[in-house]
Amino acid sequence: MSPVHVIINGERRDMAPETTVESVVRSLTDAASGVAVAVNDEVVPKTEWSRTAVAENDRVDVLTAVQGG
Numbered sequence: 001m002s003p004v005h006v007i008i009n010g011e012r013r014d015m016a017p018e019t020t021v022e023s024v025v026r027s028l029t030d031a032a033s034g035v036a037v038a039v040n041d042e043v044v045p046k047t048e049w050s051r052t053a054v055a056e057n058d059r060v061d062v063l064t065a066v067q068g069g
Contacts, residue, residue: 034065
């Protein structure tokens with residue numbers, strides 16, 4: 001199968017078909033909490049990450065909370 005072209009945090013990447021949001025997050029961070037994800041400007045609840053596949057030309061933003069002052 002051909003790769004799926006996705007924009008992740010502003011960078012174009014090729015992903016395997018049916019790659020989930022959960023897999024994208026794991027590839028970017030090992031943070032257990034404090035992570036939020038939006039696909040095409042829509043927040044994806046953490047409970048849906050494993051069931052939400054990225055599609056051709058999706059824009060995925062993965063944000064991590066940073067503590068400090």
